[in-house]
Amino acid sequence: MVSGNQRKGKEATLVEDKFPQGMRVLVVDDNPVCLKVLEVLLRSCKYKPTMVMDASTAMKMLKEGGEEKIDLVITNVRMQNMDGFDFLEFINLEMDLPVIASPGGPQMVVMAYGPSDGPVAVEQDGRYPAQEQGAGS
C-alpha cells in the first residue's frame, strides 16, 4: 500500500526497500477504535501488526528484545498516559527503527521519521510522498 508515486531521493528508496510483505509493524495508540481499524488495514497490506495500547508497554517490549522483532513503529503522539513525543525520542535515541508519528486518527497526514534526514510526510492512505512539512501538526 505504501507504493511510491513520485520519488524524492533516498527517503523513497527507504520506503520501497523497507516496506515489503510480512513487514512487522508495532502500532501504539490508546484509542481502541483506531487500533482496530489500523490492525485490519495493516493486515490487508500483508504486514504483520502488533497492537499496543500504551507507550510504556511498547517501550518495555522494545527494550526486552522486541527491537529485533519489529521493522517499523507507528505511534500516536497525542496519548493520555504517556507523552507520545517522549516515546518518539526514546525510539530515535535508543532504537534503530524507523518511526511514523501520527497526531491520531486515520485521516491525518503522518510524518515519517527514518534513519535518514528527518521527517518526510506520508499520506495516511499510503500515498507517498504527500507534502513536506515541519514537525508536528
Next chain:
Amino acid sequence: MDYSNLRRQAASMKKGLFDQGHLDEQFRQVEDLQDEASPNFVEEVAVLFFKDSGRLISNLEQALEKYPRDFNRWDAYMQQLKGSCSSIGASRMKSECMSFKDNCGKGNVEGCMGCLQKLKREHAILRQKLESYFQLLRQAGPTGAATRPVM
C-alpha cells in the same frame, strides 16, 4: 423473502447517512477492509465505537463537573473522542468534537457545554441509524453484509 429488495433498502439507508452528513468517506474505507477474513468487520468496529465513545462522553461529562474550566483536560478528553470519530467516519460527531475543542481554545464554557449536548444527540442518532442499517443488512442475508451493495 425478497433479499434484493432488502439490500436495496439497506443501500438507500446508507446513502441517506452519507447525504445527511452523518458518515463520511472514512466509513467506506472501513467497509473496504471487510472481507472473508473479517466478514463482520464494519459492525464490529461500529459496536466498539459506540461503546468507546459512550464511555468517553461520560468521562467528559464528569470532567466538566469535577474540573471546572480545566480546558486543557477537557481538550485532551475530546482529542480521544475525535480520534474515534475519525476512525469510523462519524462526520457530524467529529464536527462537534472540533467545535468543542475550538471553544476550549477560547475558554468558552457555555460553548463547550452546548457542543457536548449536540454531540450526545448526534451520538444517539447515529447509533440508532446504524443499528437499523446493520439489522437490515443481516436480514438481507449473509451476502448482503459481505459484499458492498450497488448504489
